[in-house]
Amino acid sequence: MTFGILGSGSWGTALAKILTDNGHCIYWWNRSEEAIKQFKARAHNPQYLTSARFDINKLKLTSNASEVIENADCIVIAIPSAYTLDMLSGLEPTIFNGKKIVSAIKGILPMQNELLNDFLKEKFNFPIENYFAVLGPCHAEEIASEKLSYLTFTGVDEKCTAEIASHFKNSYVNTVLNKDIYGVQYAAVLKNIYAVGAGIAHGLDYGDNFLSVLIANSADEMAGFLRKAGIINAEVGYPEHKKSSTETHHNYAASVYLGDLLVTCYSLFSRNRTFGNMIGKGYSVKAAQLEMSMVAEGYNASKCMHIINRNIKAEMPIANAIYSILWENKDAKEEYTKIEATLI
Numbered sequence: 262m263t264f265g266i267l268g269s270g271s272w273g274t275a276l277a278k279i280l281t282d283n284g285h286c287i288y289w290w291n292r293s294e295e296a297i298k299q300f301k302a303r304a305h306n307p308q309y310l311t312s313a314r315f316d317i318n319k320l321k322l323t324s325n326a327s328e329v330i331e332n333a334d335c336i337v338i339a340i341p342s343a344y345t346l347d348m349l350s351g352l353e354p355t356i357f358n359g360k361k362i363v364s365a366i367k368g369i370l371p372m373q374n375e376l377l378n379d380f381l382k383e384k385f386n387f388p389i390e391n392y393f394a395v396l397g398p399c400h401a402e403e404i405a406s407e408k409l410s411y412l413t414f415t416g417v418d419e420k421c422t423a424e425i426a427s428h429f430k431n432s433y434v435n436t437v438l439n440k441d442i443y444g445v446q447y448a449a450v451l452k453n454i455y456a457v458g459a460g461i462a463h464g465l466d467y468g469d470n471f472l473s474v475l476i477a478n479s480a481d482e483m484a485g486f487l488r489k490a491g492i493i494n495a496e497v498g499y500p501e502h503k504k505s506s507t508e509t510h511h512n513y514a515a516s517v518y519l520g521d522l523l524v525t526c527y528s529l530f531s532r533n534r535t536f537g538n539m540i541g542k543g544y545s546v547k548a549a550q551l552e553m554s555m556v557a558e559g560y561n562a563s564k565c566m567h568i569i570n571r572n573i574k575a576e577m578p579i580a581n582a583i584y585s586i587l588w589e590n591k592d593a594k595e596e597y598t599k600i601e602a603t604l605i
Contacts, residue, residue: 262425262428263334264334264336264428265287265290265333265336266329266339267339267348268290268338268339268341268365269291270309271309271402271555273337273365276404276429279404281315282431283430283431287320288323288329289320289321290325290329291322291324297324301317309401312405313404330356334360335361335362335425336361336363337395339365341558345366354385363414364393368558368561369566371564378392378442390417390418393416393442396412397410397516397524398411398517398524398525400524400528403530404433413436415438415439415440415441415446415517416442417442419440422440437517439517450562450565451483452483452521452522452525453533453558454559454580455482455525455526455583456526456534457536457559458475458580458582458583459472459479460534460537461586462597463541464538464539464540464543471601478604479522479526482579482580483518485575489574489575490575532553532558535553535557536557537583539553540586540593560587563580563584564587564588566580578600579600582599582600
């Protein structure tokens with residue numbers, strides 16, 4: 262299987278490292294010709310994860326996205342969700358025919374307020390059977406330093422999901438299989454929102470005790486949304502691998518749900534937590550965005566999920582408060598005082 266990667270940020274670079282460490286030669290898109298030139302000269306990404314070294318002979322670097330897609334069997338899309346539409350909109354409608362796509366964007370498409378697989382179906386008539394997603398809990402920085410990490414691969418075609426996942430498994434990456442393709446993607450979107458919320462709490466000088474209660478309630482709120490949306494019947498204490506393949510129950514305390522939420526809320530590598538921390542300290546949204554060199558997915562996600570939940574009607578006081586702070590310019594301290602009364 263030949264892999265192509267669209268996106269040269271930290272996450273795209275981490276996934277490229279895994280594949281090339283596993284012996285794959287990959288096609289890799291970077292919009293900047295200058296960055297490609299520096300990459301070839303220095304054998305590392307000049308902008309992200311600079312400690313990760315690459316065998317240049319295993320990389321086909323190009324600024325032409327169509328070249329990557331046409332030459333790869335499986336295309337990994339690792340572009341921030343805010344920019345994904347711009348990149349895809351100029352492509353030919355048949356370019357993905359016969360291809361497999363792995364979403365690594367960990368976000369929802371703003372403006373459309375929809376997951377990537379739904380957009381691909383509408384724009385390219387792309388079948389969900391050929392669509393997969395790779396999720397955490399996993400930070401690109403820990404992949405770069407080869408610290409043991411877990412990646413969850415999800416897809417409706419279980420056999421093909423397992424095959425794709427096998428190409429990413431190695432001494433520092435364990436892979437987990439999952440078929441809850443909508444649930445895990447929405448969980449990934451929501452955990453970014455709650456990580457912004459955890460950062461806001463830290464910026465407002467709440468302590469670890471409050472933060473633990475906030476995150477525990479966020480996990481329950483996330484599971485409640487998934488149940489209300491009819492995506493999964495989320496339960497605790499029933500590991501998925503112990504159930505028959507015909508059942509749709511998933512253990513929301515598993516790594517891809519609760520685990521990803523925890524690491525994104527607590528880790529100093531988390532850009533969403535960093536963004537939220539700045540908001541809590543009094544930065545405006547624009548100032549916090551300018552200060553950061555990477556995209557915090559939770560910002561756009563908070564608005565998208567607020568709109569989506571108008572139809573779902575799940576009880577989401579924490580996510581609603583974060584939306585109000587980021588998009589309605591509500592006072593963070595006042596909103597968190599309201600949150601305090603809802604926590605159990």
